[in-house]
Amino acid sequence: MVDAVVTVFLEKLLGALSEESRVFSEFRDKFETLQSELQLMQSFLKDAERLKRKNEIVRRVMANLRELIYEAEDILADCQLQSRDDGLFSSGWFMCTNPFKLPFQYQTGKSLGEINRKIATIKQDILSYLGVPLLNQLEPINAQNDLMPRWSSPVYDHTQVVGLEGDASKLKEWLFEADKGILAIGVVGMGGLGKTTIAQKVFNDRKIEEHFDRRIWVSVSQNFSEEQIMRSMLRNLGDASVGDDKGELLKKINEYLLGKRFLIVMDDVWSLDVTWWLRIYEALPKGNGSSIIITTRIEKVAQKMGVKEARLHWPKCLSKDDSWLLFQKIAFAADGGECKHPELENVGKEIVEKCKGLPLAIKAVGGIMLCKPSRYHEWRRIADHFRDELAENDNSVMASLQLSYDELPSYLKSCFLCLSLYPEDCVITKDQLVHWWLGEGFIPLRNRRSAIAAGEDCFSGLTNRCLLEVVDKTYHGTISTCKIHDMVRDVVIKMAEDDAFFSTEGKNCRHLGIASSMAQKANHKLRALLSTTKTGEVNKIASNTAKKFCESRSLRAMDLSRSIFDTPLSGLLHQIGVLQHLTYLSVSNTHPLVQLPPSLDKLSNLQVLDVSYCQNLKILPPCIMTFKKLRVLDASHCGSLKYLPKGLGRLSNLEVLVGFKPAKSSQLEGCRIGELRNLIRLRMLGIRLSCCDEIGDTEVNVLVNLQELQHLSISCFDSHGNNDLTSKLDKLFPPQQLHELSLEFYPGKISPSWLNPISLPILRYLSLSSGNLARMNEKFWGNDNTVWKIEGLLFESLSDFEEEWERLQQVMPALRVVNVSWCPELVSFPIENVGFRGGVWKEEVHKS
Template sequence: MESKEIPFPIELAKYIDRDVFGLQIIEAQRIAASSCHKQIESQRIVQNLSYFCKMVDAVVTVFLEKLLGALSEESRIFSEFRGQFETLQSELQLMQSFLKDAERLKRKNETVRSIMATLRELIYEAEDILADCQLHPRDDGLLSSGWFMCICPSKIPFQYLTGKSLAEINRKIGNIKQNITSYLGVPLLNQVEPLDAQNDLLPRWSGPVYDHTQVVGLEGDASKIKQWLFEADKGILAIGVVGMGGLGKTTIAQKVFNDRKIEERFERRIWVSVSQKFDEEQIMRSILRNLGDASVGDDKGELLKKINEYLLGKRYLIVMDDVWSLDVTWWLRIYEALPKGNGSSVIITTRIEKVAQKMGVKEARSHWPKCLSKDDSWLLFRKIAFAENGGECMYPELENVGKEIVEKCKGLPLAIKAVGGIMLCKPSRYHEWRRIADHFRDELAENDNSVMASLQLSYDELPSYLKSCFLCLSLYPEDCIIAKDQLVHWWLGEGFIPLRSGRSAIAAGEDCFSGLTNRCLLEVVNKTYHGTISTCKIHDMVRDVVIKMAEDDAFFRPDGRNCRHLGITGSMLQKDNHKLRALLSTTKTGEVNKIASHTAKKFCESRYLRAMDISRSIFCMPLSSLLNQIGFLQHLTYLNLSHTHPLVQLPPSLDKLNNLQILDVSYCQNLKTLPPCIVTFKKLRVLDISNCGSLKYLPKGLGRLSNLEVLSGFKPAKSSQLEGCRIGEIRNLIRLRTLGLQLTCSDEIGDTEVNVLINLQELQHLSISCFDSHSNDDLVTKLDKLFPPQQLHQLSLKFYPGKISPVWLNPISLPILRYLSISSGNLEKMNERFWGLNDNAVWKIEGLMLESLSDFHEEWARVGQVMPALRVVIVSWCPELVSFPIEDVGFKGGVWKEETKT
């Protein structure tokens, strides 16, 4: 709390009026005495806090993680309050045995629910105090000196009020601890049992372990529907896939929709997610987006007319996924506008048979998927739970327990995936599996729905840090496509991800993302050619569970009241909520947010806001009016302003955001400059300025950002741009993992700067784009000397101006390169060193993408010979590529594609 916002306490004023100097001396002596043992106390606190990593309550764990970092890194700030923070830490330690089971108990016991809610609010208050302590002005250690207190009495109100607040929090937590036994008969231990914190803090698998697209036991369902589609010739064939939640209806429809023969039969394929809450106009716009039309500003009549024009004379397939409403007048209007004939078809997935009937599905074309057979259920479970061994159970003692668990899933694929994901992430030990099986049995005793019971079990078994990450999914609307980067950046900004010394923050965040995908709590939507998941979504039944958990913990509530996280969707009216920690754009693809000026101004009144993503938003006020107030959000760590085209410059008040870790202004086409204060953000980990066409260069001094891990869209200054950052500064960014370079002329690379990349030992992903460079021989010469580091994992060259590939693009210089993408530009041939002939070297490349290389003239057989590990190939618009096996992969629309090549 800042002294200017809170009146000076009467109690303290009374003593200061009597003897100001004496009070200051006493306070200074107390601080000095406590500071004498600062180093010893810090070590002891760090040691004690290491036992807490296994605590189930996510809020407590996150707070203790932040306190651990604060005490160990910035101990000078907390010398005044060390005793209070240590007391708080000790009380929470004694409550550990209770907190381990509290998540399950609170669903059954109102008293426990009330206790946990009170405890949660107290921890949030303590976390806000901790954050204020970190912001409070420091004077290089003088704050703890007695004489400094004498000459700076303005520090006393902050110290007094902070100490008083912490004492009150400790008193209340002490009362909770004392009352737990009398309320519940749950004794508290006087000492903490050491726990294997490492096992809980680090995910067992740091990446996707199995193929998320694999389907088991539904092949017959898909074949039946495909046969119906091939038989269609008149009118519009309506097919219904009907059944209970978690049965695999959407999976069957997806398998049909993505089938190569179906793709060849239908000239247009359209997928629309309808769900429980939908808008007729948005469904029409979704259809048009599938057809490549943004359709901004049209009314319903115009939208229907456009749909008809795009589909007229075409054979099309439309999937209406997850329809709930018995009122199908919206569909009848769309249906009337659709061209008839040519064998066009519609697939409708729904839980309600009557919905399918009302939408025109005949009984003969209604399909009811059955639950998986016993063998298929066990096969699906094995593919996930034993993915590390290719789906084979290598532990005979686990097989009977696994089959017992699978039997309880009753053949429902979603339930099997959920429990399989749990077991994948657990040690292969009998007693651990037995414990999970018993826990599942208990859940089923309370909820006979095996899908909901398995999902609840999955949540209960999450490590505490992943529970916070999982609760973030509650903000997103039904069927919303979620960008992985937004989730990871949000988690980092709020401190949900445990970080350890030397550990890459981005890598830790991606590990947490994998932790949720491996547990089947996130569904993969899109992957890049190199297998990295870029977008995801959640099943509607998973969403039901996460919303319930989020409401219970006041993490998120749909009405936005008294919660700490809020999603921006559509037209937003913000209520007063000073507790907000995160405000994020959660609109569906192709939609924008419309935010009133009154609402926008309230954003900056939430002074404890950590994460603010207002991308893809339209403000009913000048954007500058909002951004000029952003300096009040001094706790902000994640700021996303991407796709805000009115943005011309960032406000001067940005210089107050010293805690900023992630800044994303990508796709801001009108952004002309970045303020010099950017280079003072010592905590900055991610800076994304990609696709900012009007931005000429970055400010000088970027090399000071020693924590930077991701730099996208970097445009080096020319020698004449004296205020700009030269490419030579990159050599100081030794933690850089991802770098995107934008180069247009040779003057952007000095003669002494051609070696800037070679020593970036953490660099894994490099993208070089030479858009708008035209034919520039000098730039090609400089690029030929711009050697990347040998440990590079992924390389992308866009608009390369040379006719021959760079000399360093060879298997000797890049021995562990796994993914290579070359698109557009003048490339005709590969440098002879590319083929590794003189050194008998071969590439270890697994994924290759070649796009829009109209002059590229090489033999495909030669490429395959030098890349024996190649698994995924995507080739498009390379007409001079010799002997590419079109007959094996098909040719459509100028795109040649071969996947999972062996």
């Protein structure tokens, strides 16, 4: 990924050279020489990337170049740290005579000169090897062409299934025939064939949901323990099962399932040693038509787990027609899922034929073509490259995934390699990925573009290429969590280890998951240290391990979320101030955390700070309000947090602020809500209110001029139906361009007057949950000329809400998705079309 490393470095260098700094002026000529050399080399680095997989000499040369770029990036970061003190050394004579500056000047100049000499030699070596004898035959590439994917938002439905309907129907027939004992069904086939997709389609089928009292999905994969399997089963049943031994876990599973008809899916089982399963199976209640589905690549595994020959299902590869249909749905998603370019049909079918009917391969190449221009010569180039990959590796899936990686824009290669840290079947949050990418500078930022929006575009760039699988979406369809297919993981780990991005052994790499072994010496190359635990699990970290976290001085990203420490975290991280390159810090859901370490005040480069779900955290240090680069501050779900410190309005780059608890007039050290009016770059805001004193009479207009604000959440938990707060909220007008609004625990009986289609003309998503709301304000219904443009609606736990559903539908003609639960007084809601899921009534409305 040398081309990716170079692209990221040049992006940072471009920003640094635009700064007016005496420190940079000392080395400007050397940095500019480095910049021009690397820009020229970009034009052939991608070819060299492919060659290095086949040639050891090119491989070594590229590895040396990568290390030099990382060294140059560290020097650049040190210069930026030095430039903070530029004002103290404003005169030339003081700059030259200061004993603290002289060693830095000398060493930096010497190092940059040496790097430039080595890079010039490497350039000539690569040029000679590639058969490019003259330097002037190459031109610097246009970086603008590589900045953003062609489609930067999701453009197709990730849940669509083609050609597997017959497989799913066959399995459902078997399930409905189950009677005595426990029916075992095996789905067997090679990787990428769609086994998991078939099982998911059956598992989520409405009739299957109604037929079974309990459904359990367990991702087994290659690395698992018997205890992990049991805990995963219990989490499916709503039990955290903390502190139980295996015997107690089995007893609990039996109690939850006793007398119930249940369906268990054991997905992706590899081990021929099934003693773990025999123990679990023995504890399961028998009868009632309960069933088990096992997906595996190995027939003998299914047989050992009790599947009879008559209940083994071998999915076939997709037919020629189904393969072309699936490819069209992805590659031409922007055209409605149909090829409208006759000149591309033949080459498209040639590409699909090479996929040999394997859905994962078809999705991968379809994702590539979706992000390419609809030009014949570009498609011909991809077809030829695919042919070459198949000549090296006859596995269509692996060849298509390798091609997907090769065709990624440089910056997306870095983002993609981040996936190598996560264990098998780990559910990954989009926010963690975006914050990490932002912290390491992987996201290209130009023209003061929103960093979070650019990060979300990168995320969509990977989902559109089918390199990420969707796990969960919000009620309005935004992807919130994802995972990667095990074959995609195989590819990304190989690429990451080849480029010293990540190592499964945790040695000599720049990125490490905390779930990996930490029993090692300090790694001074480390750039990122992240929690990568699976859903429902926590890291239990010993003190001697935690103390090593601050020894890697090059760290850019440190995420300790979902971790338990045996002593207070603030003490373990008392030296965190030495990590002055740190840009992303998350201590979300860590325990015990009562306060942040004092040396935090030295982390002036922080762009993301996440303290969410720290229930014992009572105060944030005032130094946070001096972090001018901060873009994300997440203090949500911090129940003990009294307020945020005064000075929040100075954080002019802030784009995301959630968990904002404004100070009362008597809390002089706290931040008043009025400071929000200065945060003109805010895109997402979450406010927590409990009394009217938190909003002054002159502060009710604080949100109106936040023109970038798209997502607003207001929670009035613990307000106890405060009428004075209701009157203040009625005047707290949001900006007109608001895209999404969430009101939780609203204290009033009637909705705010500003909640109407005239005041919020482009609102697309509305969520109302809990609280006292009974009726909508008359303005809510608009007039003959105005109706809502709302597409997604969520009503939850509104026990007094008694409006008519038909009237709501009339004023929301664009409504596509509805999620309604625990609203017993909602008049004329079509309950006959609703499925009962886990004690909650829900309806999904889909309109063309």
